[in-house]
Amino acid sequence: MTLLVQKFGGTSVGNVERIQEIAKRIASFKEQGNELVIVVSAMGDSTNQLTKLALEVNSCPPPRELDMLLSTGEQVTIALLSMALIKLDIPAQSMTGSQVGIITESAHGRARILEIKTEKIRELLKEGKVVVIAGFQGTSLGSGKTAEITTLGRGGSDTSAVALAAALNADACEIYTDVPGVLTTDPRKVKDAKLMRTISCDEMLELASLGAAVLHPRAVEIARNYGIKLVVRSSLDNSKGTTLTSLEKKYIGKEGLELSRPVNAIELIENQSVIALSNIPDQPGIAADLFETLSKGGINVDLIIQSTHQGQTNDITFTISEKDLPIAKLLCEQLINTLGGELTTQNNMSKLSIRGAGIMGRPGIAAKFFETLSRSGVNLRLIATSEVKVSCVINSELGTKGLRCASEAFNLKDKQIKINPTTNFLGEPEVRGVALDPNQVQVSVINVPDIPGSAATLCRSFADAGICVDTIVQSERKNNLDSKSISFTLNKNDRKAADNALKPLLKSWPNSYIQEGTGIARISAVGSGMATQIGTAGRMFRALANENINIRMIATSEIRTSCIISEKDGDNALKAVHKFFKLGSTE
Ligand code: ASP
Numbered sequence: 001m002t003l004l005v006q007k008f009g010g011t012s013v014g015n016v017e018r019i020q021e022i023a024k025r026i027a028s029f030k031e032q033g034n035e036l037v038i039v040v041s042a043m044g045d046s047t048n049q050l051t052k053l054a055l056e057v058n059s060c061p062p063p064r065e066l067d068m069l070l071s072t073g074e075q076v077t078i079a080l081l082s083m084a085l086i087k088l089d090i091p092a093q094s095m096t097g098s099q100v101g102i103i104t105e106s107a108h109g110r111a112r113i114l115e116i117k118t119e120k121i122r123e124l125l126k127e128g129k130v131v132v133i134a135g136f137q138g139t140s141l142g143s144g145k146t147a148e149i150t151t152l153g154r155g156g157s158d159t160s161a162v163a164l165a166a167a168l169n170a171d172a173c174e175i176y177t178d179v180p181g182v183l184t185t186d187p188r189k190v191k192d193a194k195l196m197r198t199i200s201c202d203e204m205l206e207l208a209s210l211g212a213a214v215l216h217p218r219a220v221e222i223a224r225n226y227g228i229k230l231v232v233r234s235s236l237d238n239s240k241g242t243t244l245t246s247l248e249k250k251y252i253g254k255e256g257l258e259l260s261r262p263v264n265a266i267e268l269i270e271n272q273s274v275i276a277l278s279n280i281p282d283q284p285g286i287a288a289d290l291f292e293t294l295s296k297g298g299i300n301v302d303l304i305i306q307s308t309h310q311g312q313t314n315d316i317t318f319t320i321s322e323k324d325l326p327i328a329k330l331l332c333e334q335l336i337n338t339l340g341g342e343l344t345t346q347n348n349m350s351k352l353s354i355r356g357a358g359i360m361g362r363p364g365i366a367a368k369f370f371e372t373l374s375r376s377g378v379n380l381r382l383i384a385t386s387e388v389k390v391s392c393v394i395n396s397e398l399g400t401k402g403l404r405c406a407s408e409a410f411n412l413k414d415k416q417i418k419i420n421p422t423t424n425f426l427g428e429p430e431v432r433g434v435a436l437d438p439n440q441v442q443v444s445v446i447n448v449p450d451i452p453g454s455a456a457t458l459c460r461s462f463a464d465a466g467i468c469v470d471t472i473v474q475s476e477r478k479n480n481l482d483s484k485s486i487s488f489t490l491n492k493n494d495r496k497a498a499d500n501a502l503k504p505l506l507k508s509w510p511n512s513y514i515q516e517g518t519g520i521a522r523i524s525a526v527g528s529g530m531a532t533q534i535g536t537a538g539r540m541f542r543a544l545a546n547e548n549i550n551i552r553m554i555a556t557s558e559i560r561t562s563c564i565i566s567e568k569d570g571d572n573a574l575k576a577v578h579k580f581f582k583l584g585s586t587e
């Protein structure tokens with residue numbers, strides 16, 4: 001028999017009629033012979049209403065009491081839906097998170113799931129019942145031995161559903177929602193955004209964290225880590241929706257369901273070269289010219305980093321395979337001759353990367369990686385970060401040492417360690433989707449001492465304050481004080497906290513200070529095929545140049561290319577890139 005976990009969100013159960021509709025739909029799934037575990041959210045916007053009530057009584061509600069209150073929203077839905085099912089002669093029983101045994105950490109309002117007990121659910125399924133479970137909630141064991149009600153964070157019932165599917169080893173987890181599935185971009189901004197049939201969990205994680213929030217990112221992490229088939233589809237019709245794919249099925253280890261080690265692989269890629277063009281003009285079209293030229297020369301560029309412009313000029317740095325250096329150098333020299341600026345190249349470099357799900361969403365991970373390397377005396381030439389991978393470019397002589405130290409720090413086993421793995425093109429599109437995140441600010445720390453460990457220290461300060469930074473770019477230029485600048489982008493809401501987090505550090509670095517960039521937006525293209533196809537980044541830069549949009553920062557990772565642009569250019573950029581890669585439904 002097929003065991004399905006199906007989740008219905010707030011709008012899908014927004015009123016009595018909708019609940020009755022959903023009950024009919026569940027009844028037909030049941031009649032087809034499926035075993036069903038149903039997870040529901042609170043009705044409509046009732047979680048918002050409850051939050052509002054709380055704030056009316058206390059502008060700073062104690063987290064324990066807030067969880068006690070918010071968890072009631074889902075309890076209403078499970079009871080009503082079960083009643084509706086029973087009315088249709090479908091045996092059903094509701095269960096709260098604590099009745100099931102959804103055990104979480106004690107962090108109220110953002111608890112991660114440690115374990116889910118499955119015995120009671122299985123008993124009810126055996127009796128032929130549909131089990132209706134409250135999403136978003138769990139219980140922690142609490143200090144006083146009383147089980148405490150916790151919630152997983154807003155939007156968390158997606159996470160409840162996928163975690164249940166993992167614990168029950170279900171055949172699939174289906175998320176029913178008010179949109180037809182995952183689209184190639186935000187349909188409110190781009191009219192012809194198209195439904196994707198499939199997307200990998202890694203690609204989805206890169207898009208989700210960038211603002212294409214259809215799914216709670218933690219739900220995607222769980223699906224990826226345990227190889228759960230996850231489907232997002234409409235609760236309003238029978239269309240197939242989008243299937244999220246992940247590699248292999250894995251069983252839940254002892255470390256905790258959601259806390260299972262976020263880093264699950266490390267890889268070292270040797271024989272890399274770094275090419276840096278500095279003091280080149282800061283104008284639309286330069287990056288496009290450069291990377292188009294390289295792509296015409298058949299050169300696959302890996303990481304690309306452009307730091308924030310200083311005065312009228314830019315620095316662009318990128319990595320390629322060492323064998324391509326002579327021709328790449330020639331092409332860059334020709335360009336520099338017409339543009340002005342300087343060219344430097346560096347051979348004997350290696351790229352060391354950690355992989356996992358939701359790495360940048362757990363700010364301590366990148367900090368730990370950089371710290372481990374700097375403690376082992378490994379200097380970081382370049383840094384590239386993304387949700388599923390953090391990479392450093394380092395000197396080859398220190399490659400194996402860095403690999404060993406980082407593998408130990410993250411407790412990785414031999415089979416998780418890869419040296420010069422081959423990546424094959426599996427036919428995935430170079431760009432699957434495009435996202436715009438208007439909620440970022442760009443912060444540069446000027447006059448950071450140019451010594452190993454500075455980036456690590458900065459990341460540690462952010463991590464200790466719970467701040468997730470995204471793009472991290474170290475400038476190429478040193479100024480006369482033998483210092484450099486490091487730029488970050490972070491969420492607008494964290495801006496104040498970032499000041500506080502960096503205060504002690506800035507005191508200890510002479511002449512250092514924080515500079516905030518003017519309004520920015522981040523546009524990102526994501527696609528697994530990007531890693532192996534030549535010229536994707538150049539095409540993205542061309543799409544922006546065609547609209548006369550200037551790029552302020554570039555940061556790429558294996559399956560994502562992100563550009564920081566002016567806030568005012570955001571919507572235009574999104575449309576242009578979406579169209580350039582022919583992602584629309586009218587293409
Ligand atoms: N009811 C919760 C919320 O509104 C959880 C969810 O719907 O996923 O955030």
Ligand code: MG
Nearest residue numbers: 009155158214
């Ligand atoms: Mg949701």
